[in-house]
Amino acid sequence: MVTVAQSRPSERAVFIQRTYTHLAGAVGAFILVEFLLFQLGIAEAMFHFIASSRFTWLAILGGFALLGWLARSLTAKADSVQTQYAGLGIYVIAEALIFAPILYIAAFFSDGNAIPTAGILTLFLFGGLTTVAFTTRKDFSFLGSILKIAAFVALGLIVCSVIFNFSLGLIFSAAMVVFAAAAILYDTSNVIHHYSTNQYVAASLELFASVALLFWYVLQIVMSLSSRN
Numbered sequence: 690m691v692t693v694a695q696s697r698p699s700e701r702a703v704f705i706q707r708t709y710t711h712l713a714g715a716v717g718a719f720i721l722v723e724f725l726l727f728q729l730g731i732a733e734a735m736f737h738f739i740a741s742s743r744f745t746w747l748a749i750l751g752g753f754a755l756l757g758w759l760a761r762s763l764t765a766k767a768d769s770v771q772t773q774y775a776g777l778g779i780y781v782i783a784e785a786l787i788f789a790p791i792l793y794i795a796a797f798f799s800d801g802n803a804i805p806t807a808g809i810l811t812l813f814l815f816g817g818l819t820t821v822a823f824t825t826r827k828d829f830s831f832l833g834s835i836l837k838i839a840a841f842v843a844l845g846l847i848v849c850s851v852i853f854n855f856s857l858g859l860i861f862s863a864a865m866v867v868f869a870a871a872a873i874l875y876d877t878s879n880v881i882h883h884y885s886t887n888q889y890v891a892a893s894l895e896l897f898a899s900v901a902l903l904f905w906y907v908l909q910i911v912m913s914l915s916s917r918n
Contacts, residue, residue, distance in 0.1 A: 694882045704886045711893035715781050716900070722785035723792060732789040739790050747851050749787065773890035780894055784901050795908060800915035807908035814907070815900055818870055822877035829878035832871050839868055862909040869903035 693704050726732040739745050795803045822829065843865060850857050876899050880892035 691885060692882055693880065693884055693886055696886050700886050704884075704889055704892075707889035708880065708892040708896070711777070711890055712896050712900070715777060715893055715897045718778075718781050719785050719788075719897075719901075722782055723788065726785060726789045727793070727796075732793045735786070736790040736793040747848065750847075770890065777890055777894050777897075780898070784897075788901070788905070791905070791908065795912055799912045803908065803911045803915055807904060807911045810911070811900065811904040811907050814866075814870065814903060815873060818873045819877055822874050822881075827878065828882050829874045830882065832875040833879075836868070836872055836875060843868065859910065859913050862906045862913065865906040866903065866910065869899060869906060872899040872902065 693701050696704070723732070726735075739749065792804065795807075800806075843861075846857060846861065849855075873896070876895045880888075880895060884892050
């Protein structure tokens with residue numbers, strides 16, 4: 690397999706353009722799905738469903754993990770472009786459903802500027818990290834094992850917080866922002882050094898997943914700081 694880094698400059702440029710165009714499309718689709726979830730009352734229903742029992746959140750996280758695995762498998766391994774798009778679509782919808790309750794809280798129980806503020810901060814952070822990954826041209830594959838260990842630790846803390854009913858707090862959210870930033874560096878480097886030029890849909894899914902994670906914890910920090918003020 691000829692990777693993007695090994696391809697001709699013209700092919701590399703087309704791959705990058707397609708990847709980030711699809712990433713922008715995925716973000717746009719996410720916003721559209723969230724708008725529909727709010728308009729149809731689904732976001733409110735999910736908020737009340739999760740608020741009824743803290744253990745429902747674990748079930749939702751489990752379902753999301755399963756859907757995420759399915760979507761990434763479809764997108765990364767499929768030869769058919771249609772199947773890759775199906776994987777990306779499944780993942781975007783799953784992310785929108787997961788985000789619906791916290792966005793509902795941010796919209797109706799927090800500062801009205803929390804969502805746009807978090808969105809702008811996420812955009813600037815992602816832009817800066819992407820610039821670093823492209824300008825340094827460094828292979829950040831070494832972050833892979835570190836991210837896997839950190840992900841298991843974070844997942845364990847999240848599960849424990851749900852079971853034993855304690856808050857992880859602002860420090861955990863800040864640590865997860867650092868984790869998401871490292872994931873963006875890793876994913877950006879990974880799609881350049883380990884993806885072929887026809888895997889732009891899979892590349893956009895990987896980047897979208899990291900951007901969504903970054904936005905989630907940036908939003909939590911903004912909401913926490915807003916509530917203190």
